[in-house]
Amino acid sequence: xxxxxxxxxxxxxxxxxxxxxxxxxxxxxxxxxxxxxxxxxxxxxxxxxxxxxxxxxxxxxxxxxxxxxxxxxxxxxxxxxxxxxxxxxxxxxxxxxxxxxxxxxxxxxxxxxxxxxxxxxxxxxxxxxxxxxxxxxxxxxxxxxxxxxxxxxxxxxxxxxxxxxxxxxxxxxxxxxxxxxxxxxxxxxxxxxxxxxxxxxxxxxxxxxxxxxxxxxxxxxxxxxxxxxxxxxxxxxxxxxxxxxxxxxxxxxxxxxxxxxxxxxxxxxxxxxxxxxxxxxxxxxxxxxxxxxxxxxxxxxxxxxxxxxxxxxxxxxxxxxxxxxxxxxxxxxxxxxxxxxxxx
Numbered sequence: 001x002x003x004x005x006x007x008x009x010x011x012x013x014x015x016x017x018x019x020x021x022x023x024x025x026x027x028x029x030x031x032x033x034x035x036x037x038x039x040x041x042x043x044x045x046x047x048x049x050x051x052x053x054x055x056x057x058x059x060x061x062x063x064x065x066x067x068x069x070x071x072x073x074x075x076x077x078x079x080x081x082x083x084x085x086x087x088x089x090x091x092x093x094x095x096x097x098x099x100x101x102x103x104x105x106x107x108x109x110x111x112x113x114x115x116x117x118x119x120x121x122x123x124x125x126x127x128x129x130x131x132x133x134x135x136x137x138x139x140x141x142x143x144x145x146x147x148x149x150x151x152x153x154x155x156x157x158x159x160x161x162x163x164x165x166x167x168x169x170x171x172x173x174x175x176x177x178x179x180x181x182x183x184x185x186x187x188x189x190x191x192x193x194x195x196x197x198x199x200x201x202x203x204x205x206x207x208x209x210x211x212x213x214x215x216x217x218x219x220x221x222x223x224x225x226x227x228x229x230x231x232x233x234x235x236x237x238x239x240x241x242x243x244x245x246x247x248x249x250x251x252x253x254x255x256x257x258x259x260x261x262x263x264x265x266x267x268x269x270x271x272x273x274x275x276x277x278x279x280x281x282x283x284x285x286x287x288x289x290x291x292x293x294x295x296x297x298x299x300x301x302x303x304x305x306x307x308x309x310x311x312x313x314x315x316x317x318x319x320x321x322x323x324x325x326x327x328x329x330x331x332x333x334x335x336x337x338x339x340x341x342x343x344x
Contacts, residue, residue, distance in 0.1 A: 001266060002127060002137035004115050004150055006031035007041065008092070009238025009255030010143030011099040015059070016263030017141075018106035025267065028135060029103065030127070032114035032144075038093040043166060043218040045194050045203065045249070047178060049087040049344050052253035056260060059102070063094035066195045070177040071340075076184075077304035079311045085178065087344065089195060092252070099256075111135075115144065118153050124233065139266050140234040143259065146223040148240035159226035159242025160289075162189060164249070166203035167214035173200035182303055185209060188296035189249070222249055225289045230275040235262050243283070246292035247335050248343030254283050282342045291335030306332060 003014045006029050014029040021027070033040055047068065053060060066089040073081040100110060113129040120126075124138040142150025151158060173195040181191040189205040198215055206219065226242030229235055237243070238255030245254060258278060265274035278284050298306070306329045309322035322333055 001025050001027045001139050001141070002125070002135055003027070003029045003141040003143055004127065005143035005145060005148075005238070005240065006096065006100060006110070007143060007145065007238060007255070008096055008099075008252045009240075009243075009259040010141070011096045011103065012056070012059070012256035012259030013141045013143055013237055013263050014108045014110075014259075015099050015103035015106065016260045017266060018103050018108040019058075020263055020267040023107055027103070027108040028137070029100065029108055029110045030113050030115060030129070030135070031110065032112070032130075034112050041093045041096060043220045044092050044252070045166070045178075045192060045201065046089050046092045046252075047087055047194060047250070047344055048090055048252055049085075051086070051341075052256070052344075055253070055257050059099060059256075061088055061090070062098040063091040064088040065091055065197060066175055068176060068178055070174070072174075072177055072179045073307075074179065074181045075303060075307045076182065076300035077308070077311075079304065079307055081307075081310060081314060083314055083340075087178075115149055118149060120232075138233060139271065141259070141262055141266075142234060142236045142240045143238050143255075144240050146221050146239045146242075148236065150234055151236055151240050154231045154234045155228055155236065157226070157228075159223035161221040161223055162246065162249075163206040163219070163221050164189070164203055165206045165211075165217065165219040166201055167212055167218070168196055168198055168201055168216040169212055169214050170199040171202075171212075182307075184299045184303065188246075188292050188298075192249075222246075222251070224292075227279070227284070229258070229262075229278050230271055233271060235265075235271055235274055237262050245283075245288055245339055245343035247288050247339040250339075250344035253344060254342075257281075257283060282338055285335075285338055287331055287335045287338065288343075291332045294332055305329075 017027045068087040071085040117128040179193040191204040223242040224246040237258040244251035262274045
């Protein structure tokens, strides 16, 4: 079994393939990044809900830097909503390395190599690397990012991309809170402000506003809205599969859960099981993309109208009022509800 890419999704796939098979499967993880691994994987909000680990057992939280207790939303019309949250800001590279360390303890082999070509063989796949090596495998897990070689070789089309940029600043941040700012300028997205060891991380849709004074600038596309995850004995997980949530922008938990689903299916000898399970899961609901497309067309007045029923806080009464009076936004409300539970 060959896993190309060792981000959150690939590391999870490698671990669970090794853990679940108990030595029955030979598992190899290929990762192209070496010196730039930390830099690439810090281009992220690095937020994970504690609930994620219910789906990822026996994996546990690691390299936590902040405990998140609150989510604060700022909407047009001076509407501010605060809700309880239970999550972590992690050091993503250290967190992933811990998963890979656990995979190695379960028997997984790891190599630093950049895949440049993949071909089908009678009994599986042949992967060629930039340094001239070749690796063969019966099953292939593509965890190789938004520009996935596995997807481009064996699948049709690709995910939609939302380009975002993030800035590490020395501004003071609430150490226990995530702040989200909604405005028409973000074109369906939002501005986020999360705590960082250097101060604060600030991110938003690329070009939506002027860059703040920063210590470090980061940028990457967020891939979403792709629904094909299996082709033959090859599958996609994480950014390669466009699995980021377009409402929350979260991708760590989702990619790791997909990696586990794929590993379970391979260990059970039925890769299509992953496709069936993924499609039925709350992580893959079509409501997220529909809601995002709706948000992209909203100006500040309509954003305010959509949140107006909740202006005094979220609760059962405000939820009933919203459903009764805001039929136009029901799908949006459903997406936000699901996203809060499953999107980070």
